[in-house]
Amino acid sequence: MFLTAQKYPQLVRLSYELRLDILNLIYSSGGGHIGGSLSSLDLIIATYFSDIFKNNHFVLSAGHICPALYVTLAKKGYFPKSKLNTYTELGSILQGHVSTDVPGVEYSSGALGQGLSFSCGLALGDRNHQTVCLTSDGEHQEGQVWEAAMFANKYKLGNLINIVDHNKYQIDGSVADIMPLDDLAAKYIRFGWTVTVIDGHDFNQICSAFEKARDSDYPNCIIANTILGKGIPTMQYDYHYHDVKALPETIYHRAKADFESIIKKMDPTYDFTA
Amino acid sequence: MTSPLKSIRASFGQTLVTLAKTNTNLYVVSIDLKSSLFLTEFAKKFPHRFIECGVAENNAAGVAAGLAKTGKTVFLASFACFSPAINWAVINQSICQNDLDVKIVGSHAGLMSGDLGASHQMLEDIALMRTLPNMEVFAPLDASETELIVKTIAHSHHPAYLRLVRPESPDTHLTKKFTIGKSLVIQSGTKITVCGYGPILTQLLDPKYQNDHLEIINCSSLKPLDDKVILKSLKKTGRLLVIEDHQQNGGLGDALAHLVLKQNLRVKFQHLAVNNQFGQSGKDYHQLWNYYGLGPAFINDAIKKLLPSSHS
The missing domain is CATH 3.40.50.920 (Rossmann fold)
Incomplete structure (x- = not known):
């Protein structure tokens, strides 16, 4: 399917607005996992704003990319946007890895490879709703992911959707160098899943895959080809931006200006101080 | 005082069957040790509430956590040398950090596993479990106390570890009432x-x-x-x-x-x-x-x- 003339521009605009929020959040807190936050953001936006799933569960298995989830939940109204600048502060609900202290979050994570199993349990215990899990490609090196893949097939969890943020990088380098996953789609197919491979920054493709998954009787894997650091050219495809300790001033101001100018073109009334 | 020998494991399995008759939220997640944990009857009577994960302790702990998130009380049953030994990090994050209603049942604890040898004589389970925030730890004296503990923790709604042993042992009937935190x-x-x-x-x-x-x-x-x-x-x-x-x-x-x-x-x-x-x-x-x-x-x-x- 193709998104409507109203929905598509709404999602695209959110994609820039929330990229700016991630940038500000990580700049003001002095660091964070920016690369995967930017690669996964469009997938999270589509999950929360496409209205394809109704009252679905969402499990962020790759807990380190929580900035993308935090800005989305703030936009969705789960907590005030002003809280975003408390990211990683002592006592803040916005921990460095996602936790259930955040309104709207169902699963505390951080150690990779565990979220798909948790999602299997959710999907089995609540067959009436979709369970959407977001995993990274690197975490597929954990054996537990494949234990969960077997389980989902055995219990025919047609309401389970695993979105793989396939940005092809992990903390120490490229996935292909560290431990190649080879043909991830073929592996999931062999495990009995329905697989859809998409461009993870194209909302038409994302939402089309979501609809297909929603209507499927088998566990669903959406392999979303994404770009690490998407939207900030100096960061793209560079694993050194998996996380940053401090965002260089020049990169920050350049990216901020870029995002703001695009957002202004889309929505001249947008309030950047809000 | 001489007490007749009775199986702690059998008491566990029978108590779960009794509880499950009235508590339709009670689930068992099994790691291919159904018969060893005396859960065959449970699986037969409540097939939809008996979830078999195969030999995959990490996934089983995660599945148990996810099920508990949907409001179920989940008993995750295996040998202590596998669960909590293999899946400790999953118990830590997916169960304890999320404070979910999963009871980790580790049988074959201690030297009491006898002829099975070192790999099956779990001697570190209490250490692993008592350090975890949100986790409560119980080790019944005998078969009759096992029944009382299982009935009690089935209502606690938080993570717990239950240590069981392999052989039959004296059933003293000394415990008439079990209360969490009471000796x-x-x-x-x-x-x-x-x-x-x-x-x-x-x-x-x-x-x-x-x-x-x-x-x-x-x-x-x-x-x-x-x-x-x-x-x-x-x-x-x-x-x-x-x-x-x-x-x-x-x-x-x-x-x-x-x-x-x-x-x-x-x-x-x-x-x-x-x-x-x-x-x-x-x-x-x-x-x-x-x-x-x-x-x-x-x-x-x-x-x-x-x-x-x-x-x-």
């Missing part, structure tokens, strides 16, 4: 406080120990511990003997030593536990307890060290 004084005495958990403590029920020297406390609620009852006893006796089928490191002895130091008490201390070694196969667990310093001769020796005038 039962099995025998009152004035000279030595004896603390322990699980069937190994029943060695102290031998008639030769029935005297007014020994105050025997069943610490089946290992976390939370009954500080009040234990401290009251220690203030009276000033002597502590801890016996456990577990490593010295990280077990009940460590917990009680910490309690004593924190209270600035002066207490003479003997600790019968496995001393930084792995187990091995043996004819039966009595042979192994004797070999590793946990049998009657060592109990007598520890009592003498604490109370040189004792003739027990």
Whole structure:
């Protein structure tokens, strides 16, 4: 399917607005996992704003990319946007890895490879709703992911959707160098899943895959080809931006200006101080 | 006192069947040890609430957590050497950090696994479990206390660990009522406080120990511990003997030593536990307890060290 003339521009605009929020959040807190936050953001936006799933569960298995989830939940109204600048502060609900202290979050994570199993349990215990899990490609090196893949097939969890943020990088380098996953789609197919491979920054493709998954009787894997650091050219495809300790001033101001100018073109009334 | 032998594991499985008849939210997540955990009847009677994960402890712990998130009470059943040993990090994050209603049931704990050898004689489970925030830890004395503990923790809505053993053991029926965080004084005495958990403590029920020297406390609620009852006893006796089928490191002895130091008490201390070694196969667990310093001769020796005038 193709998104409507109203929905598509709404999602695209959110994609820039929330990229700016991630940038500000990580700049003001002095660091964070920016690369995967930017690669996964469009997938999270589509999950929360496409209205394809109704009252679905969402499990962020790759807990380190929580900035993308935090800005989305703030936009969705789960907590005030002003809280975003408390990211990683002592006592803040916005921990460095996602936790259930955040309104709207169902699963505390951080150690990779565990979220798909948790999602299997959710999907089995609540067959009436979709369970959407977001995993990274690197975490597929954990054996537990494949234990969960077997389980989902055995219990025919047609309401389970695993979105793989396939940005092809992990903390120490490229996935292909560290431990190649080879043909991830073929592996999931062999495990009995329905697989859809998409461009993870194209909302038409994302939402089309979501609809297909929603209507499927088998566990669903959406392999979303994404770009690490998407939207900030100096960061793209560079694993050194998996996380940053401090965002260089020049990169920050350049990216901020870029995002703001695009957002202004889309929505001249947008309030950047809000 | 001689008690008939009864299976703690069987008591566990039967109690779950009883509970599941009225509690339709009760689920079992199995790791291919259904028959060993006496869950065959449960699986037969409640097939939709019996989830078989195969030999995959990490996934099983995650599935249990996800099910619990949907409002189920989940018993995750395996051997202690696999769960919580293999899946500790999943128990930490997916179950404890998320504070979910999953009961980790680890059978075949301790040297009591007998001929199975070191890999199946889990001696570190209490240490692994008692360090986790949100986790409560229980080790029943016998089959009848197992029933009471299972019925109690099925209503707690938080993570818990239940330590079971392989062979049949004396069913003392000493515990009439189980309360989380409460210890039962099995025998009152004035000279030595004896603390322990699980069937190994029943060695102290031998008639030769029935005297007014020994105050025997069943610490089946290992976390939370009954500080009040234990401290009251220690203030009276000033002597502590801890016996456990577990490593010295990280077990009940460590917990009680910490309690004593924190209270600035002066207490003479003997600790019968496995001393930084792995187990091995043996004819039966009595042979192994004797070999590793946990049998009657060592109990007598520890009592003498604490109370040189004792003739027990």
